[in-house]
Amino acid sequence: MNRRRQRAGASAVPEDPDSSLVGRLRAGDEQAFADLAEKYQGTMLSLARGHVQSSAVAEEVVQDAWMGVLRGIGRFECRSSFRAWLFRIVVNRAISAGIRERRSVPVDDMEPVIDASRFDAGGAWGMPPEPWTDLADDKMIAAKIATRILLAIDDLPPRQREVVTLRDVQGLSSEEVCAALDISQANQRVLLHRGRSRLRQVVESEFGSTR
């Protein structure tokens, strides 16, 4: 319902971070293929898992998608980034694996991201955010928080997980995410907002300290 084709114009595509690996793959370099797999396999599996019931099926879908990459790389025209193209292939295949239909996100009908009980009657913070960001200055604790975030990403609803994984773990631009998942910018922002807010909440609950 809210899925809309919204392509980024060609001029909006920045330098593809994978252009050198893609060049080597086209030239027949098998190590480049393994490098790309190393970089993207985890994300591909997580994307596929959002659409199929079992991880075994997800693995088949991903393997099939990699074969699609090998067959199609000669015709890949760099209109999008390689990774946006790659993620699009796996999402398309996962969908056509047909196990589960993508659900559209009802944008206008959603719970607030912060529990209403934390605000007073006037809408101001009653239970304000408990500070924790100083902890992340310590590398060990930062790694611990990141690990907790990774678990929390797995618990997000599939579509939020997809967007957060692509944007914030993989570092894709919003245009790339919209192209990979075939969703509108507005829809992307809503999913991102809900996902990120949830992750912040998890970190606050576990690492925040009352002033």
Add this chain to the structure above:
Amino acid sequence: MIGVRSWPRKNLVCRQAVELVTDYLEGALSQTQRRRFEAHLTSCRDCPEYLIQMRATIALTGTINSGVLTPQMRDEFIRLYRRWRADGERGTPETPNRNR
């Protein structure tokens, strides 16, 4: 977004501000909306901390390394590649796979 779809004429309250954080960070607010959001930040005791936490969460999420393959898995990909190469050389018909 939530509850702010129709923008209030009065000043923002925290409950509304937290729903705008992503649009703010994404640069998706109009100039007026942005000014109002920033005005709330300068006058609010707690929302600046909330914004700091959202930024920190995003930064920490970015440190997660998603690309981990065991050496065996890497070998499997090399095998997959070679199999595809060999099939191609034997002239196995390709499945059309349009670039889209």
